[in-house]
Amino acid sequence: MKSGTSNGYFGQALKRVEDPRLIKGIATYVDDLRLPGLLHAAILRSPHAHARILGVKTEAAKNLPGVAGVFTGTDINPACGLVPCASSMPGLKAPRHTMLAGDRVYFVGHPVVVVVAASPAIARDALDLIEVDYDSLPAVTNPEKALEKDSPLTHPDQGTNVAFTWLLANGDVDGLFAQADRVIKQRIVHQRLTPMAIEPRGCVASYHAGEGSLTLWTSTQIPHLLRTLLPGVIGVAENKIRIITPEVGGGFGSKLDLYVEEAMCSHLAMRLGSPVKWIEGRRENAMSTIHGRDQIGDYELAVKNDGTVLAIKARTIADIGSYLQLLTPTIPTLTGLMICGCYKLKAVRFELTGVYTNKMATDAYRGAGRPEATYAIERLMDLAAAELGLDPAKIRQKNFPKPGEFPFQTATGLMYDSGNYQRALKKAQELARWDALLRQREQARQAGRLFGIGLSTYVEICGLGPSKIMAAGGWEWGCVRLEMSGKVTVITGTTPHGQGQETSFAQIVGDRLGVPMEDIVVLRGDTASAHYGRDTYGSRATAVGGTALIMSVDKIIAKAKILAGALLGASAKKIDFRNGRFWVKGKPKNAIDWKRLGQEAYEAKNLPANLEPGLEASSFFEPKNCTYPFGTHIVAVEVERETGDVKIVKYVAVDDCGPQVNPLLVEGQVQGGIAHSLGQVLFERTVYDENGQLLTGEFTDYPMPRARDIPEYVIGSTVTPSPSNPMGVKGVGEAGTIGANPAIANAVMDALAPLGIRHLDLPLLPEKLWRAIEEKTAGRKMKKPRSQS
Amino acid sequence: MIPAAFDYSRPQTLEEAVNLLAQHGEAAKLLAGGHSLIPALKLRLAQPKTVIDIGRIADLSYIREQDGRIVVGAMTTHHAIETSALLEEKCPLLPEVARHIGDVQVRNRGTLAGSIVHADPAADWPAAILALDAEMETVGPDGPRVIAAKKFFVDLFQTALRSDEILREIRFPVTAKSVAYVKTVQRASGFAIAGVAVVVDAPRMTVSVGITGVAAKAYRATAVETKLAGQSLSAENMAAAAAKAANRVEPLGDIHASSEYRAHLAQLNTRRALVLAASRA
Amino acid sequence: MKTSVNIRVNGTSRTHDVEPRLLLVHFLRDLCGLTGTHVGCETTICGACTVLLNGQAVKACTILAVQADGGEVTTIEGLASNGRLHPVQEAFWECHGLQCGFCTPGMILASVELLQHNPRPSREQITHAIDGNLCRCTGYSHIIDAVQSAAKKMARPEKAK
Amino acid sequence: MIIQGTHTIAAAPAHVFDRLMEPAFLQQAIPGCEKLEKTGEDEYIAHLKLGIGSIKGSYAGKVRLTDRQPPHKFTMHLQGSGGPGFVKGTSAIELKAEGEATELHYSANVQVGGLIAAVGSRVIEAVAKKLAGEFFLKFSAIVEHDVKPER
Structure with a gap:
């Protein structure tokens, strides 16, 4: 400065x-707004994952005193545009994403009818008076089966469940794999997650007929992008739209979208001449606010016996749900771009297939594609270390670019701005008292306890970005x-x-x-x-x-x-x-x-x-480059043999986000980010049953970390300024989530390693661990439970 | 979030409440603390025409010792049980179980009777009610009636309480300190995946074991009890008996725990609860 | 059929005719205009709607307004007195115990209740006391720090001002 | 969700099969059934009021029979919906003579959707089994009572 x-x-x-x-x-959140003449919207949503709508009866709802209007897709869709997607991926097949369902519903939670009434209670009562006649159809729920020839189709009119394919290939992958002493192979399932901001979404739209101007208050991360995108949906010019984002009760990427409700309330406010408010319920939030992650990857890492990593291959399927939201197709491509992690890989081939299924769309959720990349490469590095009998810290160090090699070009074509991965790793090891920790593990193991140490060295991409890599300006x-x-x-x-x-x-x-x-x-x-x-x-x-x-x-x-x-x-x-x-x-x-x-x-x-x-x-x-924060997280866990419960006994995080404007805020971001990963690694997952019913639609079924789950952290940092901006700052909102994930998972797998357990997919639920332990120790083959996906 | 509309009455006496219940029949629901009913109302899974709020009936909230037994009034909150010095002394299983229910806010409002009448198969209280051989005293148009714990929990969400009856009081024996409740929690909802309440009667060399969360209704693990009756509470004996904790029940399976894991936890928690209770003797 | 309900909210008597189905949280937000009490879920889990009813922390989304008739309610708006923040509010501020702030009112009131009857809680007692309050932003560490810091503040004799 | 079970009914398969085709009999046995009408060859409509504890709901549904091979087997297709959600299922029902009695085996693939699926996942299987159990218990009683006088 x-x-x-x-x-x-x-x-x-x-x-x-x-x-x-x-x-x-x-403070004022959207639901706290009070406007004269305010009407309240409520939405009837599909209970079916896939069905034809044979008929909708709305008369009784319309006749309920206090109801200002009841609208179906037939009433609204012709007057509005489509929900936009900002991705311009070549060959992308995009279904028509209308405001309300047309003649079919494609996921549980798909909006079918909207009611506007004088009070939220009347609007809610009216929903019960609407009858929708559905003819339910086979649902597509498994993204791999969705690619088989005889699979039902999510969108039959498209003739395929494939939304897009994307290939990132650089360097002589085949040649390097031929030179490898070993190939480390692992299939990894990155489970679907629900962001679950504690404040659900909500909006209030008000139209000034005299001015022809629309004001939309909405709980969003992107008022400006909404102002750019909304004209195409509701037909009001950009310079007659004002978007106000009052207090927002958490986003984590889930409020980084133009959602139908925002456009629909705007349209209804114009149509009815009164301001219209819609506040999402928790169940609606779980069903119809975007989900995160949900990739299945088959990864292969070519390594030399001395631990040098040469090249990486991945074939990945992304289950993107039934529609494209703003950045849906882009997110899994970030996984591809970051798949090299902190390492000097010479070549990469990342094949990605985006698949439509009868579920809610996926999109950016804290980390947005990078946690999958970091988790995959960090698991592979641990597997490589284990197979080669190398120290997990040393194999990482061996493959880091040296501080003098920055800016460093990765095999995926990114230019890491600055870094000193060695220093962060060293500092984390010091804070963790690494040698003492190893001794502690040794003692625990000798006593027959399942104690593990996990390490992750991560780099991520922030400060997005130069405009050439962004859909609407960076x-x-x-x-x-x-x-x-x-x-x-x-x-x-x-x-x-x-x-x-x-x-x-x-x-x-x-x-x-x-x-x-x-x-x-x-x-x-x-x-x-x-x-x-x-x-x-x-x-x-x-x-x-x-x-x-x-x-x-x-x-x-x-x-x-x-x-x-x-x-x-x-x-x-x-x-x-x-x-x-x-x-x-x-x-x-x-x-x-x-x-x-x-x-x-x-x-x-x-x-x-x-x-x-x-x-x-x-x-x-206009930044010339993104920023690339990095760091090392070290975690020690103990797994209880008889239950499979995981207890985190030590947590050390060293993050480098460049110079810190306010260390208190940095610490808050890191701790909050780690909590999201702790949930992802140990218990969070979005579950749809085989018919596409959402089984994690309330806080009673979607477990999130509580205060009691949080370990006492040792938090440190290093400072490596970025050349991408004059302050040298890098960004830290997602670092915790990206760095924590593999560290916790690696620790649990390390704890189970003495039993001969190589890999388990997240979340590492107690039952899953218990089954794996039982199979290895009691030697009995466990039945795969119906309920464990 | 918004319940369907209903009528509301707030009787001042039990007699009045019984009359109202008789008058409205199946269309009415009783409201105690509301922590089982109100969530169902909000989801509109329950849509009674009338809600009878028994929360203001005088003297339904009490914990006292009477004729050598502990009696707890229907409207007594989990919190009152959790913090009762009398119970800590005379029936310590109850405060121990209470501490496992929901969270502070829920314990402050939720009531013992409200919970057991709802008969959620994963609620905590039924395990204790069964292990302690509690008695439920009800009052209805034909006067009072006493239902034994073993007969009370009929099935999933179903009790022996008739639709015109109100649960007035729950009676427990005075016990020694040798009791324990060990629970594996469903971490999202706070309910039990497997909750085991154990009462060790050292002088008589018997144990009683109530298990919740595992099957469609809470049950007494009689196989465990039989195996241990008259036996010394050695680690081996307790482990061997605990292995029978899920005998002759059909454990439920859901996304939070398969039936196999539930059965395992029933056995494990039974062993742990036995060991803990025995250590408190 | 509406019922008249009188609740003393933050020291002020509030009387309204309400539908029996009206939840206490909506009574506070919509009829009293006290929008600091938030709604985050429908299943009595998140605790964003926590208020003190007759001195006890409760979830206002799972209480009918008619049930609270005749009671005393303290909401987040009523916590500061004479323009001075409550020590728990101060501590949340100092320790960065909040980010988006949505869970904060409930979190603060649950903490206030804890400190009322346990002036020197351990870390474990704190996490137990806020088990009914979800926060998705902070990861809880700073919240735990804040409650500990508030306990210290409250233990110190009030400085004369 | 697959729900299956076997029940022994003290009557001959032919008799059991006939009774299973009679709406009046079925209505008595189906838990909460308020109305069951034949609307066409092998087609029925039904109105059910079902309650588990305080969770109560009304459902309207259609039943269709296929693959009818008296007295050995038939397949029943059911689709119903109501306030708390919908139920859709197909059940194969097989009858075998077991001495003078009939051994009835059913295997149903049931899909439950909407709110009940979402909030009731913990207990839905138990509820379904319970309802099936209640049905066969009552049905057996009716059929057995029905045949006894003829002996």
């Missing part, structure tokens, strides 16, 4: 400025305005929803302007004030959005120097600036401050010729 850094906010673990309203319960916008009073208004095009950028951005701007944080307000999440933005996902807000703010600050400072020069009788070049004060070189006693400059800039009586009034600047930052 340069200029105006006197406050030293950067790097300080400051309390968040957004917290007072949240801890007092006076830049970010930011504006800084010095007000007439000397206060500072910061407007960001990113849309924080819990990450704390109102604080970290105020830190960044406060330092650079030399203005106290109390004088800074950070605005976000309203397209009327934040004119442009590409929003928050992929851990990009600080790296890309923060940089746009820095650019704007620098523009203001440059202009302020001209103004200060004019006021002090010197040229701008002769003006020094520090600590929020401007003076002519050598004359610091005659300094003027931002307050004075603000007044002068807007009163505009003493401006030099050709200088515009005001002190406001906005900038678009």
Whole structure:
């Protein structure tokens, strides 16, 4: 950081400025909005995974007092466009994703009828009065069987269940596999997950007929992308749409989409001339908000006997559900791009097939494609170490690029910006007291206990990204305005929803302007004030959005120097600036401050010729590259033989996200991210039965980590700045999730290794472990339970 | 999230409540703490025409010793049981089981009677009710009636309580400290995958074992009890007996645990509960 | 058929005619305008709707307003007194015990109840006390820190101001 | 979900088979059946009110019989829906003479959907078995009672 850094906010673990309203319960989430004349929408959803709709009877619902309207697909679909997908993958087959179901339903939860009424209770009562006659059809639920010739079709009109195929091939894969001493093969199932933000989705749409303008409040991560996409669905021009994102109660990627409900409420508000609100129930959330992961991969790693890894091959099937949401096809391609992990592989071949099934769509869920890559390569590295009799840490070190080799080009074609993987690994081993941990394992094993140590060295991709790799621009916008009073208004095009950028951005701007944080307000999440933005996902807000703010600050400072020069009788070049004060070189006693400059800039009586009034600047930052945070997680677990329960006895995380704006926030992101992985590794999974019924539709059936599941962490960091942006920051929103996953899984598999158990798929449920242990120790073959997929 | 509409009445006396129940019959549901009924109302799985709230009937919430037995009023919350010094002293299995139910908020509101009348096959209380040979006193149009624990749990969500009766009081024997409850929790819902309540009667050399979560209804593990009757509580004896914990029952299987794993946990938790209870003797 | 219900909410008497099916959480949010109490699920699991009813932490999504008739309710909005944050609120702020803030009101009230009867809880007692509250953002560590920190704050004699 | 079972009924297969084809008999035996009407050759409509504890629901359904080979076997197709969800299934029913009695074996592939599938997964199989058990118990009683006077 340069200029105006006197406050030293950067790097300080400051309390968040957004917290007072949240801890007092006076923040505004979508469901807290109250508008005059507000109507409430409720949606009747399909209980079938696949069925023809033979008829819909809505008369009784329409006649219920208080009901303003009941609409079927026939009523709404012709008046609206389709739900958009931003992927431009060649050969992609995209079904028509209408607002409500047409003559068929394709997944449990598919919206069929929408009711609008004077109260949520009336709307809910009306749903019970609607009769839908379904003719149920065979459902496609297994993505591998979906590729067989005689499989039923998710979308019969498409003639195939294949949505797309994608190939990433670089280098002499076959030649390197021929040279290999060994090939490590493993099939890995990355189970489907449900994001389960504690606040379900919801929106309120209000149409101003006089202006012809629409305002949509919605719990989303992407108000700006919505403003770009919504015109194509509801027929209102972009410049007549205002999207407001109030407080958002968690996203994790699940609110990174244009959903039918947002478009439909907008349409209904216009149609009915009253504002319309829809708040998702938890069951609806589980059924009809995107899911994550869900890939099956057959991986092969070519290795030399000394542990050198040569090349990797993967054939992957992604079960993408029945429709394309915004980034559905893109997510599994990120797995391909990151499949090399931290290692100097020379060649890669990643074959991906996206398959339609009668389930909810998958899309970005915390980590979005990278956890699958990291988990796969880190499992393979452990399997390689085990087969070759090498130390898991040493085999990793052997294949890391050296710090001097960055920027480092991977076999998949990415350019890792900066890294020192050795240092993070070493630090984690120190914090974990590695040698003592090994002794502890040895003692436990001698006592017959199942104790394991897991290691993961990860790298991920953040700060998305240059526009050429993004569907709708990878830049970010930011504006800084010095007000007439000397206060500072910061407007960001990113849309924080819990990450704390109102604080970290105020830190960044406060330092650079030399203005106290109390004088800074950070605005976000309203397209009327934040004119442009590409929003928050992929851990990009600080790296890309923060940089746009820095650019704007620098523009203001440059202009302020001209103004200060004019006021002090010197040229701008002769003006020094520090600590929020401007003076002519050598004359610091005659300094003027931002307050004075603000007044002068807007009163505009003493401006030099050709200088515009005001002190406001906005900038678009276009990064040249993504950022690549990395780190090492080390986990020790003990598995209880008789139950299969896993207890985490040690957790060490060393993450390198570059310089940390606010270490408290970084720690919060890391811990939260680890919790998502802890859930994924040990118990979370979305279960559809063989007929496509969703069996994990409530919190009572979808287990998530609770406080009691959380180990005491040892958290450390290293700092390797990124050359991709001036602050050198990398991003940390998903790092915990990406790094934790293989570390915990490897620890559990290490605990079971003495029994001769090589690999088990996630989640590592107690029953699954118990069965594996029983089979190896009691020697009895267990029946595969119906309920364990 | 929004229940279907219903009528509501809030009787002040048990007699009034019995009359209301007689009047409305099957169309009515009793509301105690509401922690079994209200979730079903919200999902509209239950749509009674009338809800009779017995929460304000005076003196239905009590824990006392009476004629050498422990009596607990129908409206007594799990929390009251969890924190009762009397129970800790005279019937310690009850506070131990209470601690395993749901979470703090649920225990603050949910009631003993509400839970056992709902007869969820994975609820915690039935294991204790069975192991302790509790007695349920009901009141109906024909006056009071006492139902023994063994006859109370009829089937999945079904008890011996008639639709015109109200469970008024549950009676437990005074026991020694040699009791235990060992539960494998379904981590999403908090219900039991396998919950085993054990009462060791050292002087008589008998044990009683109640198991919940495993089958369609909670049951007494009589094979375990028979095997241990008159035997010393050695580790081997207890293990051998515990192996019979799932004999003659059909364990349920679902996405959280297969029937095979449930049977295994029934045996394991029985052994562990026996060992724990014996250690407390 | 509507029923008149009177509940003392954060010290203010509130009387409304309500349908018997109205949940306490909707009474608070829709009739009292106190939207700090949140709804995250339908099955009494997440705890976002936790309030104190007659001093006890309860889930307001699983109580009918008619059941709370005559009772006293404290919501998150009623926790601060005379413009000063409750020590638990302060501690959540200082320890970064929240991110999106949606679970926070319920989490804070569950913690307040714990500290009412256990002023020096262990880590295990804290996790037990907030077992009925899900948080998807923080990973709980900072929440546990916050409750421990609040306990210390509350144990210290109030500084004269 | 596959539900199967075997029941012995104290009557000859031919008699059991005939009774299984008579709506009036079936209605008495089917748990919660309020209406069962023949609507065509081997086709029926049914109205059921079923409750398990406080979870109660009304269902309307269609029943179709195929592969009818008296008195040995038939296949029953059932599709029904109601407030809490839907049920769809196919059951193969086989009858074998076992002395003077009939051994009836059924094997049903049942699909349950909607709210009941989602919230009831823990108990649905138990409920289905219970209902099937209740049906055959009652059916046996009716059929046996029905034939006894003729001996």
